[in-house]
Amino acid sequence: MQKKVIRIIGVPIDLGADRRGVDMGPSAIRYAGLNARLKGLGWKVEDYGNLEVPVPETREIKDKRLKYLEEIVTINERLHLIVSEAIKEGVVPLILGGDHSLGIGTLAGLALSEKSFGLIWFDTHGDYNSLDTTESGNIHGMPLAVANGIGAPELTSIGGVKKKLREENTVIIGAREMDPQEKELLRKSKITVFTMRDIDQVGMTEVVKQGIKIASQGTDGIHISFDLDVIDPEEAPGVGTPVAGGITYREAHLAMELLADSGRISSMDVVEVNPILDNHNKTAKLAVGLICSAFGEQIF
Template identity: 90%
Template sequence: MQKKVVRIIGVPIDLGADRRGVDMGPSAIRYAGLNARLKRLGWIVEDYGNIDVPVPETREIKDKKLKYLEEIVQINEQLHLIVAKAKKDGVIPLILGGDHSLGIGTIAGLALSEQSFGLIWFDTHGDYNTLDTTESGNIHGMPLAISNGLGAPELTGIGGNNKKLREENTVIIGAREMDPQEKELLRRSKIKVFTMRDIDQMGMKEVVSEGIRIASQGTDGIHISFDLDVIDPEEAPGVGTPVPGGITYREAHLAMELLADSGYISSMDVVEVNPILDNHNKTAKLAVGLICSAFGERIF
């Protein structure tokens, strides 16, 4: 990372998921000392506060296959313009969630930039469901597919009616739970998926190194989308959808350290921190540590 200005954007959204609480994620991460630690690393921190997000109690679900569609479109329309402005201003956008439906707006905003980008998506899930494949109707399970032009036109059209991703520069790391039809869609794509079995067999260093190679080939930088549920619930209990068997504390930090060493990180979002399910803000503190590792913090 050559640029020394990071712009923090909070998106307190939990409309994309059934389980409540991730709307408090941005506050929990800030409370865990994010801004002060980034400043100690030499970063100039611009905190833009939070996007206005309605609470579910003030809205109704009109379509059970696309829950809170209108609200999520409106939020991501706002977000994509804020992210695009950050890129235009030459700063690094750091988006705090909130559920992973915010990835729609983040990626749409990056796509408006003159710079090309690869994507590394750390997640237990593929987030590659569509209107036709979803079993829950929760839009936080769809952002990667939507960013690739698959899904409801109201969502794929945010930031223009075009694919926002380069499939050949997109990598998922840490997958261990996906719906059957979602798996099939991913197999038909050019997206590279590293499952937990791949991490067990290859080791995190080799997986991330290969991910960096794929995501950086012919691009100007890499966007990191980090869902805290990729980490084992023993280490990160406060997440929206915990699944046993995730990556360890040190594997997560090693991944961020290797990405920082690469110099390719150009933007980042950190999502699905749920303080209601957490233990003394443990997961938010872990999120802060991982962000700081990605932004250059070292053990020695």
């Protein structure tokens, strides 16, 4: 990966989830030293600042099956244009969340550019719910389905192209908690899912190598979407939806180091850091370390 410009885009959104706090994620990650660390690796850093996002207390939930739909559409409409512009300028967009509903805008922006992309989605959850399958109405559980053209038209139409990703170039790594109907939809798709059992059985190295191969076939680059809840809560306590039994600190870094070695990363988002639930900004510091590993920081 040729070092050039990274454009940091903060999206302090927590409208997509029930639990408050991830709106402070971009600030926590910046406070943990992200910009300086990236500059130290030889990258030029352009910090775009944060998108303006309303707080939930100033809005009403009009449909409990799609909470804060209008607001989330508006934010992702703005985000997709910013991401698309970065790709067209040859800049690497790095989006800081916020909850994972921002993935709708990120993937729409990538699809709007002339470049094709593979996708590796590090997440405890499948994020493949829709209006028909959601049990919570939380849109942060829907972005991958929306990007594949499944869900409310208001969401799938962002960017003007209903289907934003290639299923055969899409990989989920670290899944360990999914709704029954969500599992069934993913089984019917061409998306590759590596669960925690797969990582336990064959190791993170083999899983990531297979993931890179799948996401690279016929694409110009790989987008990494990293939800910090994929990591075990012992290592990353400050996340919106913690689930026991996640990947370890070293497995997470190894995955990023292997992706850096591939030279294929073209964009990245890092989501669901919740400082309210954290311990001395531990999770945000981990997020910074993982981002730096993805962008070339090495042990030796």
